[in-house]
Amino acid sequence: MSSIQDRGASSPQLLRRANRQALLQHALATRSFTAADAMAATGLTRATVLGVCAELEGAGWLHEVSAEREEGVVQRGRPARHYALRARAAVLVGVDAGQHTLSARVADLYGHELAASRCAAHGELDGADAELGAAAAEERLDGVRSLVEDVLERAGASALPRLLTVVGVPAPVDPAGHSPAGGSAYWSAMNPGFVDALEGAVVVENDANLAVLAEHALAVTAGKAAEATEGGATDHLAALLMGERFGAGLIVDGRLLRGADGGAGEMRFLDGVLGDSRGADGVAALARRWSLEGIAAGRPSPVLGSIHASRLTAEDVFVASREGDPLAREVLSRIGGRLARIAAILSSLLGVEKVVVAGAIATAIEPVLEHSRSELPEISAPPFPELAASSLGRDVVVRGAIELALARLREDPLSLLGPES
Structure with missing residues (x-):
């Protein structure tokens, strides 16, 4: 047990840290502020606010800015300093370290995008060959490292501190x-092993999450813009990534569900529920598989039948459906039926009010x-x-990565900036 003297010695440090934390959290939540603004938001005294602002300005985290003057308002006395x-x-x-594509985005401390970059993911994945798998893993790590360096260079931020990579x-x-x-x-x-292999503070998260x-975040912004009227944000939301595999990110009661080992939202249960050994296949995989099975069974398909099996893609199936190809229309109808069953399960089991289909296929x-x-x-049965x-297209995962980084920063800025910042 620490002595009273020990506790007394640490109290000023703890108080200083708490004051800095409060000021930084306020700064992250507003574009500019005066000492009076910060006093009202944090409950700190004027002397404390001015002292901490001076410290943070000296450390490079705050700076003084010009105040915006209201038209027609005459300024009397010395104007308040704005930080x-x-x-x-x-x-x-x-x-977004996807199976086939890697994408990255750099943002400033308010979340504004500074640069973005994208490249193909390389490395042959083969779980049966340990040596091949290890080589693919190293190539994947190298690919992400190179992409991050590239996007930082594009942002002109190579020399800036990297607070957090998600x-x-x-x-x-x-x-x-x-x-x-x-x-x-x-x-x-x-x-x-991204969390151990990449530079600086790193958070790794499931892409559907x-x-x-x-x-x-998009729904909350829209809800605020509409003054939280009907059609705004919901705290019971699922996002389905529907590329090669179905994966679900789940927010229930306003909280992200992760489950044991991060397994919430894994859709492997669909194999049994749907009676399909590949029940968790996503739209891209289903479109190819069901189209090829239909062609093999002799189903009429003037558009899809003219495409070599090795080159057939989900995009081909969507285009063929718009052109009236009967097999393509049947395949998309079957995918719609599968999606309806998944949405019904999520609604019944978790009370999800909205299911958003996300990823490149969303368009x-x-x-x-x-x-x-x-x-x-x-x-x-209702409610459905x-x-x-x-509307976020193929950038939905990397956008979510920045949202999570911002949430971590706003929640505990000093943990990322460092105790002496």
Whole structure:
């Protein structure tokens, strides 16, 4: 047990840290402020506010800015000093480490994008070959490192402190940033130790979780803009990433659900529920598989039948459907039915009010959603979840990564800036 003298000696340090934390949190929440503004927001005295602002200004985190004058208002006396966060004192980095594509974004301390970059992911994944898997993991790590350096250079931020890097991966992630083995070599290949291998403070999170954070932040912003009228944010939201695999990010009661080892939202249960050994296949995989099965069975398909099987993509199926190809229309109808069942499960089990289909496929998914909406009343009971396509496109995961980085910064800025900042 520490002595009274020890506790007394540490109290000024703890108080100084608390005061700095309060001022930084206020600065992160506003564009500029006066001492009076900060006093009202934090409860600190004027002398304390001015002293801490001076310290943070000297450390490079705050700077004095010109006050905006209201038109027609005559200024009397000495104008109050206005402070603001030095937005580019450091940067935040978000990464979407997808299976086939890597993307990254750099943002300032307010979350404004400074630069973005994208490249193909390399490395052959083969869980049966340990040597090949290790080589693929190293190539994946090198790819992300190179991409981050590239996007920092594009932002002119290579020399700036990197406060936090958030990486999204298509695998469950535990609180320490690692993916469980879980019988799936794919998970360890998708997350080959990013939390330990990348420079600085790193958070690794499931990509669908980041997608739902991005969608929720967008909904909150829209709700505020509409003064929280009907159609604004919901605290019961699911985001479905529907590329090669279905993955769900879940916000229930306003909180992100992670589960044991980060396994909440994994859709492997669909194998049993749907009676399909590949029940968790996403839109891209389903479109290819069901189209090729239909062609093999002799189903009429003048558009898809003219495309070599090795080159057939989900985009081809969507285009063929718009051109009236009967097989393509049937495939999209089946995908709509599967999506309706997934939405019904999420609504019934978790009380989800809205299901957002996210990812690159979202821009073309509306015909599928129309079928899903029509099928929901046939397979489920009201209330039915709202089904919507994301407006964030292929950037949804990297946007969510920046949202999580901002949330961590706003919650505890000193943990990232350092105790002596």
